Amino acid sequence: MSQPSAAPRVHTGVCNLCEAICGLRFDVTGEGPAARITAVRGNPDDPLSRGHICPKAVALKDLHEDPDRLRQPVRRVVGPDGTPRFEPISWDQAFDLVVEGLVRVREQHGANAVAVYQGNPNVHNWGNITHGHLFFSQLRTRARFSATSADQLPHHVVAHWLYGHQLAIPIPDIDRTQYMLVLGANPLASNGSLMTVPDVRARFKALRERGGKLVVLDPRRTETAAIADEHHAIDPGTDAAWLLAVLHTLFDEDLIRPGHLQGLLDQVDAVREAVHPFSPEATAAHTGIDAATTRRLARELTAADGGVAYGRMGVSTQAHGVVCQWAIQAINLLTGNVDREGGALLTSPALNLIDMKLMGPGHLGAWRSRVRGAPEFSGELPVSVLAEEIRTPGRGQVRALVTAAGNPVLSTPNGGQLDGALAGLDFMVAIDFYVNETTRHAHVILPPTCFVEHDHYDLVFLHLAVRNVARYSAAVVEPAPGALHDWQIYAELARRYAQRAWALERGGLRQRLTGLLTRGVVGRLSPRRLLAIGLRRAGGQVKLAQLEAQPDGIDLGPLKPSLVSRLQRRQRRIRLLPEAIRRELPTLITELTTPAAASLQGPDGLPALKLIGRRDVRSNNSWMHNSARLVSGKPRCTLWVHPDDAARRGLHDGQTVTVGSRTGRVQVPVHITPDIRAGVVSLPHGWGHDRPGVALQVARAHAGASINDLTDDRLTDRISANAAFSAVPVWIEAA
Ligand SMILES: Nc1nc2c(c(=O)[nH]1)N[C@H]1C(S)=C(S)[C@@H](COP(=O)(O)OP(=O)(O)OC[C@H]3O[C@@H](n4cnc5c(=O)[nH]c(N)nc54)[C@H](O)[C@@H]3O)O[C@H]1N2
Ligand SMILES: Nc1nc2c(c(=O)[nH]1)N[C@H]1C(S)=C(S)[C@@H](COP(=O)(O)OP(=O)(O)OC[C@H]3O[C@@H](n4cnc5c(=O)[nH]c(N)nc54)[C@H](O)[C@@H]3O)O[C@H]1N2
Ligand code: SF4
Ligand SMILES: [Mo]
DSSP, X not given: OOOOXXXXXXXXXXXXXXXXXXXXXXXXXXXXXXXXEEEEXXXXXXXXXXXXXXXXXXXXXXXHHOTTSOOSOEEEEEOTTSOEEEEEOOHHHHHHHHHHHHXXXXXXXXXXXXXXXXXXXGXXXXXXXXXXXXXXXXXXXXXXXXXXXXXXXXXXXXXXXXXXXXXXXXXXXTTTOSEEEEESOOHHHHOOSSXXXXXXXXXXXXXXXXXXXXXXXXXXXXXXXXTSSEEEOOOTTOHHHHHHHHHHHHHHTTOOOOGGGGGXXXXXXXHHHHHTTOOHHHHHHHHSOOHHHHHHHHHHHHHSSSEEEEEOHHHHSSTTHHHHHHHHHHHHHHTTOBTSTTSEEOOOOSSOTTTTTSSOOOOEEEEEOTTTOOEEETTBOOGGGHHHHHHSOSTTOOOEEEEESOOHHHHSTTHHHHHHHHHTOSEEEEEOSSOOTTGGGOSEEEOOOOGGGSOEEOTTGGGSBSEEEEOEEOOSSOOOTTOOOHHXXXXXXXXXXXXXXXXXXXXXXXXXXHHHHHHHHHHHSOHHHHHHHHHHHTTSSSOHHHHHHOTTOEEEEEOOOOHHHHOOSTTOSEESSOHHHHHHHHHTHHHHTSOOOOXXXXXXSSBOEEEEOOOOTTOOTTSOTTOHHHHOSSXXXXXXXXXXXXHHTTOOTTOEEEEEOSSOEEXXXXXXXXXXXXXXXXXXXXXXXXXXXXXXHHHHHTOOOOGGGTSOTTOBOTTTOOBOOTTEEEEEEEO
């Protein structure tokens, strides 16, 4: 038994739950694996987050202590009464079962019959990045999927086209900008995305105090809209038209001012021609935003001494997500706001995955999916096609799946269909610490340690932060004896898979030996050792020893212009009108200049409503609802309905309704509010925990329903096939 110690030790650490990556201080009592976290606070000395914290950080402690969290591998067995359950097995047995299961499917059906889905925490947990590839690359499968195609894929496609690298995404210089135009993002709830921006409320406040302006376009009056100077409730799914109208205005009113980028931009005249049909007047009926407002906002952005347009989820996950993200970059480029203070800049992290060529520049459409012909991006197919790839017989049909830190049943479009498809797989393994809506289908679950049990250096989000910082955090508490981190699971899987699958490998002896060597060497090095090597290779500006001596983090200063010298393209120029956009725009003229009528009619004969999502500061996608403190209070999985729409259907506040779409039906309570645009309804994602076999006691008691039982795998972005979650046609009726 550990002695109760007088005063808790204070650990400096970090929260990895969302992109804000806040610095934290943990109070810890007790020793070794028995140590307990007794308090979690923001770290006022963190150069990026400056003491900010949100309610989810304390839930890191709940996750650590959660009795439902798996601490040992399990395999699914069917009891005598026919009900499946999970029984604990040893790591040794688990690894053998996994390798055997995957190799068997590959031998029988080919490499592409084994699919991989990597969820969002893969980018939040560095061990997955440093070691995951050792295993996944050996599977040699084209059936790779991730949460990217239910999220930010359009950003990568556009960054790849314009700036020559999928991760070269200019970040809004929020601390110095004088004008910020926010579309389809609600950083006050999400804490920012593709803009690592802890304490965004204070930063917006400072923006307004220095005379700057914040404008929000969102079908809902969000928390962010509520503190903005202006909010315009755009009709969902129509942003492409609005952004093209802004571009049109820049040309029409002679507002093009590329400034220092002048000599770098090609095809400016081609863009002028391409956007000509989309005037604010022609598109107003489609977007619901009057032409005078659009023209005024375009002028204001141009006139600002440092301004930036920024668009996130709401404009990425819609039918024209790539056009939206392209138009946002084009607006920022043509107003001279890319690569300048107060505009949008590339970051300079101490370990730069782009400049060090640790991550490829990206490619689009090198191959296509078997059933629908959707394009790959950088080696991944869009997750909207995963269920059909499992369900459609024929050569290359997916028969086995590895999910890693992902919950696609709740997070991908038409998740209900995927739920059914997973049940039919020959073999499934999940690397996850919960038996949730997805992993309950696995034959084996390999549970890694949770976040406070391992160290961390943010390999991804330091590339996206509004200030350059470097920060390494040691583990807060020791893991239980025998527990494995994600990276150790991958290293071991890679080693055993290589032995077992050696006979299946193609390629010359030399290539195979290189693979063997990489796995042998990297597999034995911890992420920390790899970080030390990486920082040395980066030039040694920051050393691991320094980072360890300064756990608050090292401030490397504000973002600096660097694009011109870093443009990855050989021609070192920006071709403003990528071929896919040039081909796409003429096909959109009719659609984007007529009212965006919904296509479906409900059983009530009324035109369909347009469904959009919603984030709440106390949720984190689908997987933190097992923390009692985060789900307490009034139910949050409610359908927001405008009073006019409620009146037409005779609905009253709090009543349970059935919501239906092409793909499914759910029952949820309604919340009637003028804060949503008429004709639009909103439901958060990540709920729907009451499925058989889900072993999450708290979450089950606050189950809610899954919006992705309503979203549609057939609704995707035309260019990238990214999921189109916004403006899904739905009907509602009293349950
Ligand atoms: N608390 C919390 N924080 C999170 C997460 C979470 O689940 N909970 N998830 C994290 C993840 S993985 C991500 S990617 C980020 C996302 O970060 P954000 O992009 O800021 O996320 P959302 O809050 O979903 O904001 C999207 C906004 O788009 C609006 N919208 C919907 N459709 C349209 C449309 O057609 N046009 C326009 N203009 N707006 C539209 C919605 O009303 C919503 O306000 O958040 C991260 N942070
Ligand atoms: N309708 C609609 N759908 C959406 C969205 C939306 O706004 N609307 N948002 C989309 C977005 S932005 C995203 S990013 C996706 C997220 O989609 P997913 O990544 O598929 O789902 P998550 O809910 O993040 O599930 C994360 C899983 O990882 C596990 N996990 C957590 N930490 C670790 C770890 O360190 N190691 C391992 N091995 N496992 C871990 C959790 O237990 C959980 O099972 O959802 C998308 N789906
Ligand atoms: S905003 Fe909240 S969830 Fe996000 S990193 Fe900070 S404390 Fe964690
Ligand atoms: Mo995301």
